[in-house]
Amino acid sequence: MPRPVPAAPAAERVEAAGVSLRGVGRSFSTAGGTHDVLAGVDVDVAPGSTVALLGASGSGKSTLLRLVAGLDDPTAGTVEVGGEAVRGVGTRTAVVFQEPRLLPWRDLAGNVALGLPLGTSRAEGRAQVLHWLETVGLAGFAGHRPRRVSGGMAQRAALARALVRRPGVLLLDEPFAALDALTRLKMQDLLDDVQRGTGATVLFVTHDVDEALHLADRVLVLGTSEDRTGAHVVRDLAVGPPRPRDRGDAELAHLRVELLELLGVPRTHA
Template identity: 65%
Template sequence: MSLLGTPPRRTAAVRPGTAPSDAASGSLRFEQVGRTFGTGPGAREVLRAVDLDLEAGEVVALLGPSGCGKSTLLRAAGGLDLPTSGRVLIGGSPVRPHDERCAVAFQEPRLLPWRTLRANVALGLPSGTDRRAGAAQVDELLERVGLADHAELRPREVSGGMAQRTSLARALARRPGVLLLDEPFGALDALTRMKMQDLLLAVHAGSPTTVLLVTHDVDEALQLADRVVVLGRSGDDPAATVTELVTVPGARPRDRGSVELAALRSRLLESLGVDAHRH
């Protein structure tokens, strides 16, 4: 495994008048995490001995071929699945089932079609939130993701990008210490995807939560992440583990045409078994 550099110091500025999440950004740690599905001769080992540390407020992108266990690892971080071996910790304490310290946004917005965008975002508020304070928080989030003028529309009345922005706002309504993103922009067209990436960076600058992002897009990983992790297998071994861990140079937002990033892009593509000269 190639380990380049240590987690960078947090440099993202917090905008005046905004505060980090109420649930203080938590460090995220995977200790020898393994996951096997099934038992006996038909058991299928997907992950083995995954060790990974995310600093509080860090953005880490997770790359790897389809079926290598990226989403499985992300689900373990949120308590949506339990590892077969090892453990996951947030802020030094073990992850609980459906851990309230985490929020998840998926590739599909998963909005309730009969509710307005405002009402969908409000679903993310923690249980027991004061009604007036919750309404103010929802309004703030809708403003932050550029949907204040569309709050009373329903999902069928908005574009895919607007639906995905609603999903992101709903996840942030929980004010999570850890934000888990499972290919959240994968279904969007290229231009909308870039706009969503910029939006995520702006939101993170205002509320620097810890982010674990699953993506198939190397360029997206290089634009958004402080570090990029590659999950991979060795030979015919069915179980994946961390095979590459690199620190991305330069402060965000980054120059998409950077020569330095182009070189790192080639290296990551090769780590994924892709001919970099053909992409």
């Protein structure tokens, strides 16, 4: 059965922002000439929604995420967050990477505190850090160094570090790929609970079709076609069942087959 929707205090809600990409391209110069990674990408992500990016390796998923985060600049087109053009890293977004990237000489609380907005008072900052550590299930580990916790706990701390920023858009680049299967499922449920509790917009990259179907309101598949040299959105798939979802939902099984076929994995026939 699906998990119940958690009751989140109003103070935990964030001001979700929409994301818009228009004609976005990203090219890189190589020894053999120009390599177009993305070309003509048009995407709209509604405020408060969760969108997954799927595609083969090298299809530009992480590149697209970096453009939204302001960690890279497009060579064509425009990227906007909350109706404003993205120009460098801003306060509206926060990123969680595949690796936790925690500073080994800081405890978990100290690592989470790195995400606090500038100007946060010491007392408010400590309260926010403890709040998000508790939210991700690490209330009893605030004083632990990264080497003393598991990979899943370290990734929870990385998620708390992003959330303490109170971003309107949360960006995740395969955040659970390095975790064992059971921990990965638990982290998926945690992310789903946090998103529904805060109302933040979430855009995440994954290679896992089941993960995309469990978490996303829409799945965008990146790929190429004969009329463009770079990747673009070849399928925009709405995921019907409301969240939180039952992983055994029959509708998800149907969508899974469709997505796998788009990714080059045909269904088997007896």
